[in-house]
Amino acid sequence: MNARDVVVIDGVRTAFGRAGEKGYFWHTRADDMVVKVIRELLRRNPKVLPEMVEENVWGATSQEGDQGLTLGRTSALLAGLPASCAGFSVDRMCAGGLTAITTAASEIALGACDIAIAGGVEHMGHHPLGANASPNPRFLTERLVSEDALVMGKTAENLHDEYPEITKEMCDQYSLLSQMKTARAYQQGKIQKMIVPMTVYSKEGWIVADRDQQPRPETTMEGLAGLKTPFRIQGMVTPGNSSGLNDGAAGIILMSADKAAEIGVVPRLRLKGYAYSGVKPEIMGYGPVPATRKALKNTGLTIDDIGAIELNEAFAVQCVVFMKEFGLKFPDDERLNPLGGAISFGHPLASSGARLVMHLMNTFSERPDLRFGMTSLCVGLGQGATAIWENIGSK
């Protein structure tokens, strides 16, 4: 079988809320958030008729409760897609959404289907990371991993140990820039376009969740410097230079390039290639480095060919390591996260992959001079995920 070209035509997400009782979505089900995204994608793309959608693939780290029961199937039914639409769920923690996208893309590439919806959701208020997991005791008794490997903040501290030249101040500086870039993007109305407002129930009446709850445009270096380091005494990782706990859902529409031409929709991105790679769980934030090298090798490109990089900001230190390894300009390389990243927007685990693709689409539409871009994430328990995309609108 020959691989077919796979393109992305659109993406949309809910606002990202704060996890917990003060978050927008405390009384809203994760599957309803997915349904909202699916229906909005179809509303924005009327040429994609519901009966054309053949696969509905969703990433979710926790696959129980309102994220359980094969979310990809239940959400298709709840969204009113016809019974003929298949669906399934995947999990690769923070890269669950990107994995849903590359898996759906692979199906399309091999001709298994023509049109798919893929994305990710995480309601971390309802499903705190690892809450109902039961790690095998062998991990610790046989010292397969250190205790630190299961606490993401500690792995970020470990990464600092590996790169002693990366200081806390550098990470704070990076984080401040992320907040500033997000504030500017909001001012320019770029983020609002990607968010579908959702009316959500609260005990004080229905409210409309139409913008992210986490961004702090008022952030200063002084403020960041004063934050506690919960993961280590005299540590470097603070709530200010990490991504936070959030609720959100994000999804995109993928199809074969031929199908896009046939139904007359404008393709935005073409999937050039992708790669996943494992690293030691204790330094999971290093994951994007080997994954990106592998993806570049697979596609025959070099980092210099990549004009736009959407790197998930689980922790600032992990981004600074990436910049250092690939020779990006610190603190601000114009190619990297031009709209800010997870430090400002928040990181509802599996939904971040689809958000990165949407941000890349935005950059590509503004920059027809760019030909290639990438989306990359680090993954808990030590993995990296990178997908490389071609700007179909490039000149």
Next chain:
Amino acid sequence: MAEPITIFYTQFYDSPVGKIAILTMDNGQDYKKPNTFSDGSMVSLSEALDRLAAESGIKGLMLTGQPYIFAAGADLTAVPFISTFEQGYAVGKGGHTAMKRIMDLGYPTLAAINGAAIGGGLEISLYCKYRTIARSVPAIAFPECFLGLVPGWGGCTLTTKLIGPQKALQLIIYNALSQNKMIGGKEAFELGLADRLYEGAEFLDESLSFLMSIISGETVVERAPVETGEISGLISKAKAFVDARVHGAAPAPYRALKLIEGACSWDVEQGFEEENKALGDLIKTRQCKSSIYAFDLVNRHAKRPRGVPDTKPRPIGKVGVVGAGLMASQLAHLFIHRLGLPVVMKDVKQEFVDKGVAYVRGQFAQRAQKGKISESRAKYLGGLVHGTLDSADFADCDFVIEAVFEEMAIKKKVFAEVESAVKADAILATNTSSLCVTEMASELKNPERVVGFHFFNPVAIMPLVEVIKAEKTSDLSLATAFDLAKKLKKTALLVKDSPGFLVNRLLVRNLCDCIAMVDQGADFQQVDEALLELGLPMAPFGLLDMVGLPVAFHVNETLNHSFGSERFPLSQNFRKLIEAGQTRIYTQGKTGIVDPAVEKLWVKEKNKTFYPEQIREIAINSLARETDLILKEKIVEGAKEVDLAMITGAGWPFFMGGLTMYLDLAGITPKLLQKVFFGS
């Protein structure tokens, strides 16, 4: 006792078209305890409207409910305490005043009906300029006339002005008096109650978008002009319907007719004033109080029957039915329909068996034809019934119910045969309508397994099952019977093993009076008409025809043997009809025309003249005395059970509150017995 208070919460949304107020009605409970409006809610509404008045720059308002519920109407727990016109008038005025402020807001207002909207819940939506409704909404209704009230918080006036008198009559009169029929979101939209119909999935989002497009001017809502039509014709047709339902015995629906007719010419203010007066007149009536009492009986009291043993019921995996006649076939169908259990049906002749099996399968085939179930499901369900001539086929049944001819000797023989075939712990039930269950069980090896399980015809419609505890009935058998009734979605009532049990004893006592009056000179029709005016669902002789003369005569005989001829006389004329093979009083298909054969056979003993009041007095006094005896004999736990049984087993109306509430409030019990039944 009062319901949790529904609060009106305000939130403001800075939408792309400006500030939108979102008003949420929420009592803090889940959807099982829906929003209702009490005085406290009206205060909360006023406070919310004060907050809106204080906020500048509002471009529009969306009113909605908590998840799955819009609002279920007024909190009725205060009704029993209202005894004057002024109090009732104030209830109307208070609601109008609070809700009218929504109407007077100077910007677009939208009621987003996201769930059940009943009575006052539906009324508040009518004060908004626009309405959206979710396709998934299960219940839209004005149940007021069913409860002795009228939709008096704007319902009669605003509904008529919005969708015209014909559709208003449909909602307020026809639906309410047809077992309180509720309509769904789609039907409500088609009726014109809402401007847009949206899917449940994104209902509030789409409603907000609709409101925003109205605010921006992008959408201009157009409604078909209201057709007033030939109003007097519509009203007289509706009045004929009301007459047929309540025979003039309940004032509320007649008052609603006047309000709907008036709304076609009055302005809103005058309509509201007339509604206030109507509530002033109606809330204090016996019919309203009885209705609220009956509503509570059926919806609350019936869910927790008294006298259920604290024993874990036995699981039932397969059911046997002895007999394949109409009653037996209805039972077989019910067990399969409600429980999905395999049923073995036995009779003495193959043709009877075939007929019974065909009936059950036909019922499922009909449901498939109506599109309620799939063809394949109908085939599967129909396949669950198995007909037989051999009792041995009951071997693996856990519960066997007999519905054979009402004769003790036959019933005993049937039970003996079944007992020898079934498992040691299988339960045997009898659907007898009057025979002694203890005697029926007396010759069995295990009489403790026998329980009475008496359904009412038609089985699919009448909710009541009289559960009879015989002398030796075990707690396990009794608990299983109650559990089974609940799973069959029936209202189970514990009744003492006594001739005619409860409902038939009262109905036959009444029948004996009616027959005696005809013997003494009254006409069949005259008796029927006089008693219908009490508000009974069926006239006594009409009911007799439905049951069939032989069956009724049999029960009459049983009661006569047990209680004597003073209360349960056996009319010689009635006996003559039976001996002549007559099965009906009236000519088939022609109500009110006595069969010539009956006219010929029936020889009146006297030629006394009867007046309607007199007929009613004789009948009602007997019912009061019989009820008194029933309560003294502890046939059921108390007066509430008598009322629940008459409502659910005989279809007696809510506005009579069953029977004892009527006897008390109409002054019969106090006059005749110098007491009240209430509380006994």
